[in-house]
Amino acid sequence: MISVIEMFETAKLIEECNAIRIDSIRMTTGAKSGHPSSCMSCAEILGVLLLDVMNLSPEMAKDPNRDRFVLSKGHAAPAYYSALSRKGFFPRDELFRLRDVGAMLQGHPDMKKTPGVEFSTGSLGMGLSVANGIAMACRLDNTSSNVYVLMGDGELQEGQVWEAAMTSSHYKLSNLVAIVDRNMLQCDGATEDIKMLEPLRDKFASFGWRVFEVDGHNVSELQNIIRAARDVKDAPCVIIARTVKGKGVSSMEGVCSWHGKPLKDTEIKEAIRECNR
Amino acid sequence: MKLNVRNYYGNALVELGREDPDVVAFDADLSNSTKTAMFGNEFPERFFNMGICEQDMVSTAAGMAACGKIPFVSTFSVFVPGRCFDQIRMCIAYPEMNVKLVSTHGGISVGKDGPSHHAVEDLSLMKVLPDFNIFVPCDPLSAYSTIKTIHDIKGPCYVRLFRDSVESIYDEDSGFDPLHSHVLQDGDDLAIIGHGFATHNALAAGKMLEAEGYSARIIDLQVLRPLDEKTILRAAKDCGNVLTVEDHSIFGGMGSTITDLLSQRLPTKVSMLGVDRFTESGRPDDLYDKYGLSARSIVEKSKELIR
Numbered sequence: 001m002i003s004v005i006e007m008f009e010t011a012k013l014i015e016e017c018n019a020i021r022i023d024s025i026r027m028t029t030g031a032k033s034g035h036p037s038s039c040m041s042c043a044e045i046l047g048v049l050l051l052d053v054m055n056l057s058p059e060m061a062k063d064p065n066r067d068r069f070v071l072s073k074g075h076a077a078p079a080y081y082s083a084l085s086r087k088g089f090f091p092r093d094e095l096f097r098l099r100d101v102g103a104m105l106q107g108h109p110d111m112k113k114t115p116g117v118e119f120s121t122g123s124l125g126m127g128l129s130v131a132n133g134i135a136m137a138c139r140l141d142n143t144s145s146n147v148y149v150l151m152g153d154g155e156l157q158e159g160q161v162w163e164a165a166m167t168s169s170h171y172k173l174s175n176l177v178a179i180v181d182r183n184m185l186q187c188d189g190a191t192e193d194i195k196m197l198e199p200l201r202d203k204f205a206s207f208g209w210r211v212f213e214v215d216g217h218n219v220s221e222l223q224n225i226i227r228a229a230r231d232v233k234d235a236p237c238v239i240i241a242r243t244v245k246g247k248g249v250s251s252m253e254g255v256c257s258w259h260g261k262p263l264k265d266t267e268i269k270e271a272i273r274e275c276n277r
Numbered sequence: 278m279k280l281n282v283r284n285y286y287g288n289a290l291v292e293l294g295r296e297d298p299d300v301v302a303f304d305a306d307l308s309n310s311t312k313t314a315m316f317g318n319e320f321p322e323r324f325f326n327m328g329i330c331e332q333d334m335v336s337t338a339a340g341m342a343a344c345g346k347i348p349f350v351s352t353f354s355v356f357v358p359g360r361c362f363d364q365i366r367m368c369i370a371y372p373e374m375n376v377k378l379v380s381t382h383g384g385i386s387v388g389k390d391g392p393s394h395h396a397v398e399d400l401s402l403m404k405v406l407p408d409f410n411i412f413v414p415c416d417p418l419s420a421y422s423t424i425k426t427i428h429d430i431k432g433p434c435y436v437r438l439f440r441d442s443v444e445s446i447y448d449e450d451s452g453f454d455p456l457h458s459h460v461l462q463d464g465d466d467l468a469i470i471g472h473g474f475a476t477h478n479a480l481a482a483g484k485m486l487e488a489e490g491y492s493a494r495i496i497d498l499q500v501l502r503p504l505d506e507k508t509i510l511r512a513a514k515d516c517g518n519v520l521t522v523e524d525h526s527i528f529g530g531m532g533s534t535i536t537d538l539l540s541q542r543l544p545t546k547v548s549m550l551g552v553d554r555f556t557e558s559g560r561p562d563d564l565y566d567k568y569g570l571s572a573r574s575i576v577e578k579s580k581e582l583i584r
Contacts, residue, residue, distance in 0.1 A: 111372050119343055119368075120367070123363050123367040126367060129333045129340065133337035133338060133340020133344075134340040136337070160332040163328075163333035167333055
């Protein structure tokens with residue numbers, strides 16, 4: 001039985017996740033560039049991680065026991081920035097200077113420029129290795145940190161991801177949770193047409209990982225699964241989150257050509273209305 | 278007595294491990310050759326043999342550095358940076374991670390393994406990454422001091438070592454400073470600048486020229502970045518003629534670093550000895566002879582320039 005308070009909290013979180021999605025649309029349209037549909041598929045994953053599950057706050061920015069997050073699919077930066085801003089890492093005004101000269105928010109996450117960004121990313125396939133390194137350091141230092149990394153599905157075609165997947169299981173990095181934003185699309189088409197990833201669950205399992213699957217847009221399911229994965233103590237865990245690229249705007253959902261294209265000024269009013277429906 | 282510079286890397290790393298619990302080491306299945314195994318034997322919990330996975334190794338080390346660790350990362354110069362340039366650029370250089378890349382087996386002095394293993398591009402690759410400190414020690418003491426010194430530099434460093442054993446150039450009285458280049462022999466007919474393994478041939482050539490009545494200034498360019506501009510500009514001014522010798526490609530290597538500097542600050546004629554093609558298997562001395570890096574080749578080229 002979930003309490004009324006829990007129901008209320010979940011409803012609030014669902015709203016925040018959707019707000020991350022809407023911010024991403026506004027930010028990329030304002031910047032006239034970026035990857036809105038890649039943000040829209042992982043809005044709930046980022047919201048649940050950063051705004052709910054993770055032990056993190058601006059006050060903890062230097063705390064060795066804070067939880068860490070690496071956005072391996074760095075092109076979803078706008079959604080990440082929206083979540084960090086909601087968490088209080090920097091003022092909301094910054095969101096709308098995205099990609100401007102002199103601005104704090106780069107096209108892809110930059111740890112030197114943006115408070116809250118744990119590691120710089122942008123070239124795909126590197127985030128899992130970085131997260132492994134962080135998890136190994138946390139273990140050496142005996143911290144209570146959990147380390148989370150969000151990967152796109154397309155970037156799983158990079159060989160480095162599987163080098164890193166071997167490292168995670170070899171070192172039994174149970175303080176690590178990887179999440180795959182399985183939206184089935186990459187820049188040039190469907191992942192299964194370009195270079196098939198399935199059977200993805202079996203691939204990770206055979207690399208020594210504990211595998212979970214979840215509807216990546218269902219906030220309460222995500223909350224439960226991420227916490228369950230976090231609490232596994234004998235193996236690294238991966239959550240394959242089934243998502244829809246461009247989720248929330250019918251003209252963008254599952255349409256590959258939206259990968260690196262923002263909505264036009266004239267289109268966002270209707271798009272936001274649809275997200276809020 | 279010829280000594281293996283890699284052992285001095287291993288020793289320095291073990292000492293750093295004892296002095297600083299944040300020092301960690303990574304290798305990609307070559308730890309007995311790079312000598313990181315010495316660190317691994319004493320500090321197994323701080324040593325990570327990543328297997329044959331250079332890309333993963335570099336990014337993992339960067340993640341550790343983000344948590345305050347000081348990773349020393351080693352494999353052959355042909356693989357770091359060659360196999361993982363994007364990872365070095367993205368995970369170490371751009372975020373200015375405090376990672377120390379120490380590659381061994383640089384240059385054609387690797388010899389018989391052949392061109393697949395002759396790392397002659399590594400310094401050109403590292404040079405294009407801004408703020409990456411680059412060191413090319415030439416002997417046991419310089420290798421040892423460089424390793425101890427880069428531990429105290431906060432920021433990315435690359436050190437290139439080589440395979441073959443060499444005679445010592447420096448001793449404890451030499452006042453060796455890892456952050457500067459060093460004039461090994463004074464002279465003003467010509468300046469010969471070498472680094473790493475090539476410094477030995479430059480020095481031998483200097484002695485041969487001296488015996489023939491020429492006066493060559495021999496410089497060991499221990500640091501490629503930050504460049505010791507003062508020593509180079511003075512040599513160019515005093516000698517008016519510069520010859521660079523590198524066990525590396527002439528395309529973007531040490532020689533071109535010197536020409537970049539001199540063409541802008543003090544236009545001086547610079548000639549470059551180095552590799553300009555894929556070479557072949559062979560004994561290091563034979564390769565140095567054939568590809569124009571031997572002491573004899575340096576002497577011939579020098580006389581041509583002085584005339």
